[in-house]
Amino acid sequence: MKISTTARNLWLGTAALAGVAILWHIAALRVGLPVILPGPSAVFSRLATMICEPNFWCHVGATLLRGLAGFLLSLAVGTAVGLVAGIFPTLEALFRPLIVVLRSTPSMAFIVLALIWFKGDWVTLFVIFLVVFPIIAQNVIEGVRNIDRELLEMVTVFHVGKLRRLTVLYLPSVASYLAAGIAAGLGITWKVLIAAEVFAYPRTGIGTQMDTARVYLETDKVFAWSLVVIAIGLCFDYAVRAVSRKQEETRKGNRHV
Amino acid sequence: MYKLEHISKRYGSLTVLDDFTLSIPKDRITVLIGPSGCGKTTLLNILAGLIQPDQGLVTRDRVSYLFQEPRLLPWLNVRDNVGLPLRDVLEKERVEEEVRRYLSKVGMEDYADFYPGQLSGGLKQRAAMARAFAFPAPLLLMDEPFKSLDLKIRYRLMEDFVRIWISEPRTVVAVTHDLHEAVYLGDRVILLDEKPARIKRCYTIDIPREGRHGSEAVQRLERELLELMLI
Numbered sequence: 001m002k003i004s005t006t007a008r009n010l011w012l013g014t015a016a017l018a019g020v021a022i023l024w025h026i027a028a029l030r031v032g033l034p035v036i037l038p039g040p041s042a043v044f045s046r047l048a049t050m051i052c053e054p055n056f057w058c059h060v061g062a063t064l065l066r067g068l069a070g071f072l073l074s075l076a077v078g079t080a081v082g083l084v085a086g087i088f089p090t091l092e093a094l095f096r097p098l099i100v101v102l103r104s105t106p107s108m109a110f111i112v113l114a115l116i117w118f119k120g121d122w123v124t125l126f127v128i129f130l131v132v133f134p135i136i137a138q139n140v141i142e143g144v145r146n147i148d149r150e151l152l153e154m155v156t157v158f159h160v161g162k163l164r165r166l167t168v169l170y171l172p173s174v175a176s177y178l179a180a181g182i183a184a185g186l187g188i189t190w191k192v193l194i195a196a197e198v199f200a201y202p203r204t205g206i207g208t209q210m211d212t213a214r215v216y217l218e219t220d221k222v223f224a225w226s227l228v229v230i231a232i233g234l235c236f237d238y239a240v241r242a243v244s245r246k247q248e249e250t251r252k253g254n255r256h257v
Numbered sequence: 258m259y260k261l262e263h264i265s266k267r268y269g270s271l272t273v274l275d276d277f278t279l280s281i282p283k284d285r286i287t288v289l290i291g292p293s294g295c296g297k298t299t300l301l302n303i304l305a306g307l308i309q310p311d312q313g314l315v316t317r318d319r320v321s322y323l324f325q326e327p328r329l330l331p332w333l334n335v336r337d338n339v340g341l342p343l344r345d346v347l348e349k350e351r352v353e354e355e356v357r358r359y360l361s362k363v364g365m366e367d368y369a370d371f372y373p374g375q376l377s378g379g380l381k382q383r384a385a386m387a388r389a390f391a392f393p394a395p396l397l398l399m400d401e402p403f404k405s406l407d408l409k410i411r412y413r414l415m416e417d418f419v420r421i422w423i424s425e426p427r428t429v430v431a432v433t434h435d436l437h438e439a440v441y442l443g444d445r446v447i448l449l450d451e452k453p454a455r456i457k458r459c460y461t462i463d464i465p466r467e468g469r470h471g472s473e474a475v476q477r478l479e480r481e482l483l484e485l486m487l488i
Contacts, residue, residue, distance in 0.1 A: 153324075153328075157307060157321075159345065159346075161345045168333065
């Protein structure tokens with residue numbers, strides 16, 4: 001029987017995860033102390049009870065909201081800055097060092113500074129923005145730079161208006177680069193957000209819950225919350241991939257009529 | 258009348274055009290022919306306003322352009338590609354009307370909803386031809402527009418081009434290094450010399466357009482041009 005590549009990859013992925021779970025189980029048995037390393041069964045049963053608690057969705061919702069707010073802000077500003085910097089070389093010269101500096105700064109530095117300067121949800125918003133904005137902007141700049149010169153010449157000759165150029169040439173050309181930026185940016189959003197929540201300690205949030213579990217030595221809970229974050233990341237990654245695949249098909253003009 | 262007067266253009270140490278003057282008669286097809294790299298495309302791009310000359314005066318109007326490649330936006334269907342340059346100069350209803358009219362002129366009314374990726378090279382160039390004619394510009398520039406097509410499709414497209422042009426004549430400047438294309442299309446064929454480009458010979462062609470493919474007079478002229486080009 002012929003198996004498609006997608007099905008085969010799914011099997012391989014599942015097999016790899018099962019392998020990790022087996023190794024984890026063996027390691028947990030060897031250590032023998034659930035406080036240090038709880039086994040997979042303990043973690044999953046803890047996760048099951050957590051999901052049934054009414055506060056669970058409250059914490060997940062709070063983290064999701066914070067993450068999306070920070071990410072969408074970075075996406076909007078990053079796209080706008082990327083487009084103008086890509087179109088006007090002088091502005092690129094102005095923005096590039098800033099982007100490089102932001103990308104090379106450890107996110108812990110942003111978290112510590114944010115804790116000094118801000119309160120509440122502003123901390124996470126600030127941190128996500130400084131980490132994700134340069135990723136988006138850099139991708140968009142790269143996209144603008146790779147716009148087909150011949151098509152640019154065509155719209156110039158035909159005097160296509162500036163706004164129309166943006167919507168019919170610039171944005172569709174940049175879309176695949178933007179999609180890559182979105183995938184990378186979203187991936188990192190959840191990582192820095194949890195770190196920021198652990199330190200900022202808002203009333204609700206997955207990071208807060210993880211740190212509370214650490215204080216009470218509930219290591220299985222720490223693992224369970226980590227699994228929740230991984231699941232959130234995977235869901236968004238899947239959604240972004242699905243949308244960008246569809247968009248790429250349209251871009252290449254293979255859409256059926 | 259469109260004019261290029263005393264045009265000079267250099268790229269670094271390479272002089273492509275030096276004190277070049279050319280007048281282009283209205284509502285006629287002027288074909289510039291010459292060896293590759295003789296500055297034909299530079300001349301065309303100066304007329305299009307894509308390149309500024311270092312010196313000289315250009316008298317021109319709004320231009321339309323039929324490129325060597327179709328240059329269609331892959332994410333827009335044929336209708337939107339043809340309509341794209343019209344949207345800033347015509348009202349919405351007029352745009353749709355004009356797009357329909359020119360798509361039917363090039364025989365592509367059934368392909369309006371297709372995307373460039375779904376079309377053959379010939380059909381894509383046909384759509385580009387509809388766009389070039391639909392754009393309301395008195396001057397139409399063409400840079401070897403039939404070059405990348407195979408012979409049969411090329412001849413058919415050339416015939417269709419001439420047919421549409423006869424129904425609504427406008428000033429055309431075409432660049433090519435295909436002798437038959439030059440003689441078939443042109444009212445005037447200008448043979449150019451290499452760097453810096455100079456007018457080597459200028460022919461006015463008064464052979465009726467109906468019988469140009471395979472006509473003896475056309476073949477004689479092609480031979481003459483070929484001999485001149487090889488000197």
